[in-house]
Amino acid sequence: MFQFAASTHNPALGAAAFALQILGNITLMAALYLLVTHVGGGRLRRGLAASPYRPARFSAASLIVSGTHLTTCWCVRVPSFFGIGWWPTVPWS
DSSP: OHHHHHHHTOHHHHHHHHHHHHHHHHHHHHHHHHHHHHHHHHHHHHHHHTSTTHHHHHHHHHHHHHHHHHHIIIIIIHHHHTTSSOOOOOTTO
16 A cells, blocks of 8 residues: 555655554554453453552553564664665565
8 A cells, every 4th residue: 555655656645545554553552452451451450559660660561562663663674675784574575
């Protein structure tokens, strides 16, 4: 979809494709949040409330994981597409 938007040289189509990607990511994260709260609801709440430092540690761990993913994706994987650095590719791509 992004390749087609770039090949048409239409900025509105590129923006719409990017907005659609963002909405899909938001929907996926909301569904994941609802699943986690539904499955572990009360138990998760009690576990986090057991110590005043647990919510901070949970937030710190999630920020570290998401920051590592963001850095790996945008600083290592994307430049490798342009010949800068290396990133493994799957055989069918």
